[in-house]
Structures are given as structure tokens and as C-alpha cells.
Amino acid sequence: MSLVFGVAPALPLHTAGKYVAAAYIVFLALVLVYVAIMATRLSRTERDLAELQRDVALRREEEADRDREPVA
Amino acid sequence: MSIYGRGLRGLALTTVATITVAFTLVFFYAPLDADQGFVQKIFYVHVPLAITALCGFVFGGVLGAMYLRTGERKWDIRSYVAIHMALIFGVGTLITGAIWAKASWGHWWIWSDPTLTSFLIVMLLFATYQPLRFSIEDPERQARYASVFAVVAGAFVPLNFIAVRAAQAYVHPRVLTLAGGNLPGSMRLTFLVSLIGIALLYSTLWKYEMAAKSTRMRVRALRRTLLGDDAVAPLKRSAAPL
């Protein structure tokens, strides 16, 4: 293994553990933040879709009402 | 139009499984490094992130080239998402790299590792991708210019690494990377599984993002068809591809 001459001696386990944990936590945090952002987007899309359904139903009702009105 | 959600569940589950196995191997199987000790374990998350990010940028360039060739909008969106994801993985690379540098060398940033330096340059370049996109208002022109950028920047990635590596190879020893061929078998296996896991993560997130975007676009298109053009609110950031 051609590692390195001139690196400081390896950190003792309890300090090293903190750095390793930090690195893996950063990784986890990135993924979870992304999931949170996607969740927000998804709820917005759901809301838009619900609104669309409502608007379409409203239009349909208006058209039906117009058809029912007597002409004369 | 493609359905990006198809197969997404299977892909996501495979990703979860692979990453779980990978991290188990990292902490329970891979041997302790003789020189760096426990800190070396960061290698298993940092390097796969780096490799995936770089491949993501090149992938974005390929997708951009497809847009230039076919003119179909979907390629441009795919390219945008690929680069966006690669940028996120790149940020992860830089942060985990800094943590590793601090732990093994005492400084948050070191110039003597050519990979970190090359990476910084690539990130500086791709950080201009979104400002560029959002400063062009016409959507077709935006897509075209972004694709040109993606192609040029994608080609830049390997060249940059060659140049930086040449600049630093004989001045300092390479501190943070284990020479490729000299990894003992158990470490190599762990690394490979990690790499595959993170590559799968990239693919899953890419597909996920494409599914979300294409759904938004379809809702807008539906709204436009059913209710007319004025019922559709303009996008917040001018000409952002959703």
C-alpha cells in the first residue's frame, strides 16, 4: 500500500471516530435534505392537481347550468 | 413522454440494500489502515461521491449533446438534472474531503492533493451553469446554450484532471488517495460496493427528480389545455426548466 510518508501519526480512536462520523453524517444529511425538498415539491404538485380538478369540475357545472337555462 | 416513475421503486430498494451492505462492510469488514487508522474510513464515502459526481458531469455533457443533435426538450431537462445532481454530490465530495484533510493532515484544505484541487476547479466551473441558464430568457436559446456549456464543460473534466495531476505529481506525495492498484482485497471489495451503492443513489435521485419535474410539467400542460393559457401562472424564476 503506497501511502504516504510525512503524514501526522494516526489519530486515536475517539477523536478519529468523530471525524468519520461527521463525514458519514454529512452524506446522510445531504440525502435527507433532498428528500425533504422533494416532499415539499410533491405536496405542491398534489395541491395544484387538486385545484385543477376543482376548477375543471366548476367549469363542467357552469356548462351544465347554461345548458339547462330555457332559451326563450 | 417517458414515465420516469416506472422501475423507480426497484431501483430505490436496490440502492438502499447496496448502501447498507457497503456501510456494513466499511465498519465491520474492512481492515484498519496502517497509517491513517480509523480516519481512513472516510475514503469509502468520499471517493465514490467524487467519482459519481465527475461521471455525472460527463453524463450531463452527453445528454446535452443529445439535445443539440435532436432538438427534443426532454434531453435538455435530463442534462439539467444530471448536472444538478452532480453538483450536489460534488458538494458532498468537497465537505467530506475537507473533513478527511482536517483529520489526517490538520488543515481543512490542502493543495497537495491533486484530486481535491481538480475537483474544486470543476465545481467552480459548473457553479456557473445555473447563473448562465437563468440569465437567458428565451427557453429555446437557454436550452441550446446550456447544452453547449454542458458539452464543453463535460469535455473539460478529464483534461483538467490531467493538467492538475501533472502539476502536483512530483512536488508532494499524494496524501489522500490510496494508489489504485495497491489496495488489499478486502478494502477493494468494500470500496467497490460503496462505489456501486453511491452510483445507484445518483441514478435513483436522477430518476426521482425527472419524475417530479415531468409530473409538474404535465400538470401545467393539462391546466393549459383544460382552462386556457391565462390560467397557467408564470414560473417563478424566469425560464427555469421547472
Place this chain on the structure above:
Amino acid sequence: MRDERAPGPWRTALTVLRKDLLLELRGFETLPAMVLFALTTFVIFHFGFARDTIDGQLAAGVLTVTLLFAAMLGINRLFVAEREQGGFDAFLLAPVDRTALLVAKALALGVFLVVLEVIAVPAFGLLLLGPSLGSRLPGLIAMLALGDVALAVIGTLVSAIAVQTRARDLIGPIIGLPLLIPALIGMARGLGPVLAAGGSGSPPGKWVAILALYDVVFALLAYAVFDFLLED
């Protein structure tokens, strides 16, 4: 169907080049600014380092960076006339090969850089450089020539992209500088031994090769994508 009487790409490129050079000769805006900028920067470096002379890698770095930033001035202005006075449309309507515009602009930028260097490099030798320039000229010229190709190609590409955006003179440098870093590494590291006090005056082969590779790859790439930037 190509018009029989339409000029070939080289002819077109040379015509546009002549137009740009004539415009500059008559107007004299960009080039003097680039030269003045370089000279002033040398003075600033003198005070910044608080040294009378520099040599070796430090000198190479100072020269490279100064030329780079002076080039940025030229790059920002490269397509402005076309954009504001309808030159793009006129070019698109003419029955000519579009890539000729790329060649012409890159050549124009290259000419500007050469003129800049003819003035700035002797000035550098006078103001800042310790060792004398004379014997080092061949090596210096070789590295600068290769570096100029890189600056011209990338500069033209980036300028063409930037001129169509809203934040015109900001986008150019922030895209161009990272793209140019490998070329700058090559130029600066190649010039280090050339400008060193006791050195042989010739650039190391490794850096010449890297810079040349960079030039070839990006010239081909620019040639391939430039067309897409001109479509309406």
C-alpha cells in the same frame, strides 16, 4: 444548395478578421485598454511583493495572470458590436459557413493578444523581471504562442455564449476562468524554468505537451459546438 459564388470559409473568416482589425485601428479602444491594464498591473505587483525584481516561477505566475486578466478585457468586447448593431443577423443571412465567424473572432483575439505581448513582455522585462530576456525569448515565445491559442479559442467561445445573456460581462469571466485553468497551469509552469535566474531558458516538454493537447481538444470542441450558438 451552395451558391457557386459564395466565398469559402477561409475567405469569409479573413474578411471578418479584416473588418475587426480595421475597426480596432480606427477606434482604438480595446487594445490600449488591455496594454494599460497589463502595465499598471505590473506596477501593482511590484508594490504588492515589495521587491525590485522577480524571477523563476514567481515571475512566470505574475506574467501569466496579468496576460490572462488583460485578455478578459478583450474577451468581454469581442462580440459586442455584432450584438448591438445586428452583425449576427447579417452574418446568418449571408450564404457563408457559420464557423468562419468563430475562426475570424479567434484570430482577431489572437492578434490582439500578440500585440499586447509585444508591448507588455518587454515592459515586464524592464520593470519586474530579474534575469535578462534576450536568451530566453525562443522559449518564452513558444509558451506564449501556445497559451494565446488557448486564450483565443476559449475566449471566443465564452464571449459568444456571454453576449446573449443578461449579465454579459459577468458571465464571460466566471465561465472562462475555470475553463482556462489547465491552460494557465501549463503556461505558468512551463514558463517557470524559462524565467529562472540560472535556468536553461527552455520550457519542460511535459508542459508544452499538456498545453498543446489542451489547445487541440478545445479548438476541435469549439469548432463542433459553435454553430449551435449562432442559430436564431
